[in-house]
Amino acid sequence: MEENLLNSVIKITKNRDVDSLEYSLISTIQEFVGCTEIVVYKDLNVHTDLTIERSISLKVINGNQFEWAQRKVVDSPEPELLSCLRSACIITVQSTDGMEKRWLPISLQDKQIGAIAVVCKGLKSADQVLLNAFCRIYENYLFILHENERDQLTGLLNRQTFDKKIKQLIEKQVIKQHKTAKMDNNRKRRFSSTSWLAMLDIDHFKKINDSFGHVCGDEVLLLLAQKMRYFLRSTDLIFRFGGEEFVIVFEPTSFESIEKKMNEFMEMIRETHFPFVANMTVSIGMCRISPYDFPINVLENADKALYYAKENGRNRLCFYEQLMENNLIDSNDKSTDIDLF
Numbered sequence: 001m002e003e004n005l006l007n008s009v010i011k012i013t014k015n016r017d018v019d020s021l022e023y024s025l026i027s028t029i030q031e032f033v034g035c036t037e038i039v040v041y042k043d044l045n046v047h048t049d050l051t052i053e054r055s056i057s058l059k060v061i062n063g064n065q066f067e068w069a070q071r072k073v074v075d076s077p078e079p080e081l082l083s084c085l086r087s088a089c090i091i092t093v094q095s096t097d098g099m100e101k102r103w104l105p106i107s108l109q110d111k112q113i114g115a116i117a118v119v120c121k122g123l124k125s126a127d128q129v130l131l132n133a134f135c136r137i138y139e140n141y142l143f144i145l146h147e148n149e150r151d152q153l154t155g156l157l158n159r160q161t162f163d164k165k166i167k168q169l170i171e172k173q174v175i176k177q178h179k180t181a182k183m184d185n186n187r188k189r190r191f192s193s194t195s196w197l198a199m200l201d202i203d204h205f206k207k208i209n210d211s212f213g214h215v216c217g218d219e220v221l222l223l224l225a226q227k228m229r230y231f232l233r234s235t236d237l238i239f240r241f242g243g244e245e246f247v248i249v250f251e252p253t254s255f256e257s258i259e260k261k262m263n264e265f266m267e268m269i270r271e272t273h274f275p276f277v278a279n280m281t282v283s284i285g286m287c288r289i290s291p292y293d294f295p296i297n298v299l300e301n302a303d304k305a306l307y308y309a310k311e312n313g314r315n316r317l318c319f320y321e322q323l324m325e326n327n328l329i330d331s332n333d334k335s336t337d338i339d340l341f
Ligand SMILES: Nc1nc2c(ncn2[C@@H]2O[C@H](COP(=O)(O)OP(=O)(O)OP(=O)(O)O)[C@@H](O)[C@H]2O)c(=O)[nH]1
Pocket: 201, 202, 203, 204, 205, 206, 207, 209, 210, 213, 214, 215, 216, 217, 218, 221, 242, 243, 244, 310, 314
């Protein structure tokens, strides 16, 4: 038992990203505590209202089948989950059939950021100790990973995390493509939307820095990051690539909807009163993410579209595929300066 426990701690702390950490945590709780359901909830904290996401969950069906579910925003969180988040206390509810549901709070730098919910058949005190200990190990390790994955100024994902996240997304698309290939045509149409990548750069940002200093420039960057988190879906991935350049990876959707969404976003930025700047605008280059793309090619395509937007008036949204179709850029053009890590 002790050796198994040590091995499970080693397994948890071997992870190098938050998603795999949560997967390990749930598997370990299941192995040592034995629950019928385990869910990791996160408070996304992007809107003034609470926005809760189910980060990952495991359900045991018929005693031996496991059903994993991925990221999803929870529309109506249970009152016990909300109490757990607000009070930072463990909440337990017992039902008449002997089942028990327990919510354990998770904090990061003294701030409640989520909770782990488990459903079990009455927990012995040794199991309760174990469960608490696993949650604390997860919490400590989450802090380290969080520091590694996030940009210090804006709290957005950093450049180093991009490669790993986009590889995961492309892998998922390949699997989905294989599944879609077996579907009939009507269902295929519904599933045919692709993911998109946007590269966004503030126009004339240097002027803000030069006129008001870097601290004021930083404040503008911070406010823009908040606007992005507020405007975009919690499942879209937002990275700060450094300086005044941001990259967004969108969930699969049609060209029409992403174009509409990004035009609305640009309009919102134009209408926002940023400190020190009368009218701040951004330029955006976008491209599709296809299942067999290499991450660097996707970045290059978006960068070419962004370069075109900058060279042709700024304050514009340009799609790589449209520019190519209209022969406005050349696919062999090597004008981009993307870092290869
Ligand atoms: N405040 C602040 N400024 C930064 C940071 N990183 C880079 N910069 C500044 O961002 C500015 C980028 O300037 P340029 O690349 O010339 O771009 P621009 O002035 O936005 O012009 P266009 O992109 O062509 O519209 C430079 O002044 C950098 O010093 C940062 O973390 N904080």
